[in-house]
Amino acid sequence: MEPLFTPEQLAEIHAFHRPIYIRAAVAPFANLALLLLILGVLVQPLHRLSVAIAAGLERRLGFLRTTPVSRAFFHAMDRLWGEPGWGAAVLFALSTHLFVSLLFLPVDVWFSYTLEHRHGMSTQTPATFAYDMLKGQLMAAFAISALVIGMFGLARKLRNWWLVLGVPVALLLLISGALDPYRSRLFYKQKPLPDGPLRTRIVELMDKADIAFADVLVEETSVASRRLQAYFAGQGPTRTIVLNDIILKELSEDEVLAAVAHEAGHVHESKWPARAASSLALVALLFALDRLLRLSAARGWFGATRFADIRNLPLISLLFFLLMLTARPVSGAFSREREYEADRYALRLTGDVASFRRMLVKAARVNKMDPAPPRWLVLKGMSHPPIGERIASLPPS
Numbered sequence: 001m002e003p004l005f006t007p008e009q010l011a012e013i014h015a016f017h018r019p020i021y022i023r024a025a026v027a028p029f030a031n032l033a034l035l036l037l038i039l040g041v042l043v044q045p046l047h048r049l050s051v052a053i054a055a056g057l058e059r060r061l062g063f064l065r066t067t068p069v070s071r072a073f074f075h076a077m078d079r080l081w082g083e084p085g086w087g088a089a090v091l092f093a094l095s096t097h098l099f100v101s102l103l104f105l106p107v108d109v110w111f112s113y114t115l116e117h118r119h120g121m122s123t124q125t126p127a128t129f130a131y132d133m134l135k136g137q138l139m140a141a142f143a144i145s146a147l148v149i150g151m152f153g154l155a156r157k158l159r160n161w162w163l164v165l166g167v168p169v170a171l172l173l174l175i176s177g178a179l180d181p182y183r184s185r186l187f188y189k190q191k192p193l194p195d196g197p198l199r200t201r202i203v204e205l206m207d208k209a210d211i212a213f214a215d216v217l218v219e220e221t222s223v224a225s226r227r228l229q230a231y232f233a234g235q236g237p238t239r240t241i242v243l244n245d246i247i248l249k250e251l252s253e254d255e256v257l258a259a260v261a262h263e264a265g266h267v268h269e270s271k272w273p274a275r276a277a278s279s280l281a282l283v284a285l286l287f288a289l290d291r292l293l294r295l296s297a298a299r300g301w302f303g304a305t306r307f308a309d310i311r312n313l314p315l316i317s318l319l320f321f322l323l324m325l326t327a328r329p330v331s332g333a334f335s336r337e338r339e340y341e342a343d344r345y346a347l348r349l350t351g352d353v354a355s356f357r358r359m360l361v362k363a364a365r366v367n368k369m370d371p372a373p374p375r376w377l378v379l380k381g382m383s384h385p386p387i388g389e390r391i392a393s394l395p396p397s
């Protein structure tokens with residue numbers, strides 16, 4: 001079998017990945033140090049600043065409390081929060097997030113723009129890059145505000161808030177997959193795959209796999225990236241098969257079918273044990289948060305003057321960070337096993353090992369994947385097995 005890459009290609013791939021690996025090694029320590037800095041030094045000044053800004057806004061925009069339409073909004077927010085003061089809480093959460101984002105901005109831009117361009121992986125202009133980043137930040141700001149008002153507001157009002165919040169959010173997580181198809185449309189244009197041999201063969205393949213789906217869409221990601229990609233979004237009646245425009249350009253019909261067959265394998269894996277486990281973990285996490293918030297209120301940590309004081313938010317971030325750091329190696333191991341299983345499923349479905357291998361090889365070349373990343377990186381929680389190992393584990397064709 002010909003080698004996956006020429007020595008020159010391999011050198012280029014290593015040059016591309018070296019900085020990424022260094023960041024992966026350093027990031028946990030940098031994030032931890034930053035969280036400790038915020039907790040140790042910045043909570044009080046940032047909170048005082050937020051209270052002052054909120055008071056200034058109140059003086060200038062207070063008339064909105066009495067004008068007809070906005071009155072309803074202020075009234076609703078006061079009720080959700082349980083008392084006035086939600087403005088300062090939201091500002092505190094947003095300013096903490098802004099501080100962290102600005103601090104990491106140069107590094108983030110270098111990795112997702114400079115490095116990507118240096119190795120020919122990105123097609124974004126500075127303007128489209130900045131616009132996408134801004135969109136992402138606005139979505140984050142909205143999510144943070146909703147979390148602050150929802151979680152802290154509820155905790156202030158109900159003793160068993162962790163149960164009242166945990167159960168519906170867990171249920172929401174169970175069905176959130178149904179919303180998938182709409183998320184990436186915020187970033188890329190999608191249009192139906194035109195009628196033709198490829199569409200016909202995909203329909204036949206899904207029929208054979210006994211998977212219902214709504215449509216096959218082509219996502220125009222080439223405006224941003226040169227990577228090829230295929231995925232299934234949504235589930236049941238909202239399930240859509242999404243192929244990006246690069247995969248249609250780079251892969252033959254048989255190879256596209258191999259990629260679709262792999263994704264079909266993910267549909268058939270049993271998701272309920274994992275979902276039930278994560279729902280339970282969520283409720284347990286909220287219960288632990290409740291205990292932590294009560295302890296913090298009793299001891300007055302970070303200047304907290306009451307239960308569910310917003311000044312505890314960075315502490316919650318730290319808890320969440322440590323939890324993710326320890327959970328990822330475990331969830332990564334499960335995920336890699338599922339990838340192998342989906343590969344085996346795809347081979348059973350199509351019976352075409354040669355096309356499947358060519359699909360993986362082309363994906364590795366186009367996406368410049370490192371065939372053998374360092375072991376510690378894999379164990380830290382990579383979601384996919386190294387592409388070299390995936391190809392090596394295929395049966396002979």
Ligand SMILES: [Zn+2]
Pocket residue numbers: 262263266339342
């Ligand atoms: Zn997969």
